[in-house]
Amino acid sequence: MPTKKKQLLKQALVEQAFSVIEEKGVEHLSLREVARRLGVSHQAPYKHFPSRDHILAAVVARCFAEFAQHLSSRPSCNDPFDDLHKMGLAYLEFAQKFPLQYRLMFNTALPDGTAHSEMLAQAQFAFSILYDKLGEMTLKDPDHPIRDPVKHDAIYIWSALHGLASLMQSDVTSTLGLSNDERAVAVERLMRRMSLSIAP
């Protein structure tokens, strides 16, 4: 029974849930198994989470937090274009380094009622990082001939990044016979096009 103080079990549950997902896939996550691994009864988790989906939402929230942290970990220099480029690379890097977390965030359907407010907040925070950076770009350079509201640029960039990240994780790349080098080329190409479409 590694839980010494109250509220400690809650955190342990989330961590252990992630471990189970890691080993057996999200579809085989079971509260009973998590409880078993922590040496508590099968009902103990219900004292902290109302349902299985809520514990899953907590895991996803943690992923979003890590993601946001990863996105904003690069030191921001004075050139917002460079910043944006680095952030894009960081995005793709996260998806490649932590495919499980990425899939959990963008590939996991939580029931509506589960809308863990913390998860939502974390997700919005992650997106705001990209969004703010774009806004910053237009602020720093008021004459920047950005052709449409920031919103639309943000959507375009996010679409492209998310799409590529998803594709890279699927079997598509092997189906197309892409080598690792070619994957890198694809990333570079996408980044270049992204920059081009934003550039003055």
Place this chain on the structure above:
Amino acid sequence: MPTKKKQLLKQALVEQAFSVIEEKGVEHLSLREVARRLGVSHQAPYKHFPSRDHILAAVVARCFAEFAQHLSSRPSCNDPFDDLHKMGLAYLEFAQKFPLQYRLMFNTALPDGTAHSEMLAQAQFAFSILYDKLGEMTLKDPDHPIRDPVKHDAIYIWSALHGLASLMQSDVTSTLGLSNDERAVAVERLMRRMSLSIAP
């Protein structure tokens, strides 16, 4: 027992499985429920599919077939650029009109062993439509200054389309406060950029 001839139940199972998914979500698909709805015993499905995941794979395969059909339904004119543009719109249209099918195809993790060969074939066929169209473009215009192998253009285009389609389905658009009109604008913008990056 609505199944008169052999092999008829198999098809009915797939259809009924889709109905269940439609009503209750893919995570609540159960073979027993499908069997119950068809008035057969809970073991009957196992005579046609080795496991629950295999029946799910069959459903996904059907989605891919519909998707491919939708993609290639537009009459091909002589202008491959126009063709590509229409195909992109068709892609996004499918995702918007049939979000369930789209999610089933690109958001559903099937266990490795399940690799229903028919599903794989259908998926590859769907992608080949886009891929071939791109190849056709460079063939028709040998001087077309396409900057990189078709493969990379295909990946870029697919990334952008898939990313936007996914984003449109998530709660992101409402989080960003996008109206329906603005969604349409986002689509148009993406299509324009796609064309620009391919255009001579």
Place this chain on the structure above:
DNA sequence: TCATCTGGTTGACAGCGTCTACTTTCTGAG
């Protein structure tokens, strides 16, 4: 001091996927 809240327990229930064993029905070779 003692009622109350919090976090833990055990037990029960129905639903699920899947294994095994049985029966029925179809089929095709002799």
Place this chain on the structure above:
DNA sequence: CTCAGAAAGTAGACGCTGTCAACCAGATGA
């Protein structure tokens, strides 16, 4: 035409799951 064997469907059992209910120990605060 016959009949063995395969294919299709049925029934029962097992262990797993999420969740509801009832119970219990200890911390807490009036």
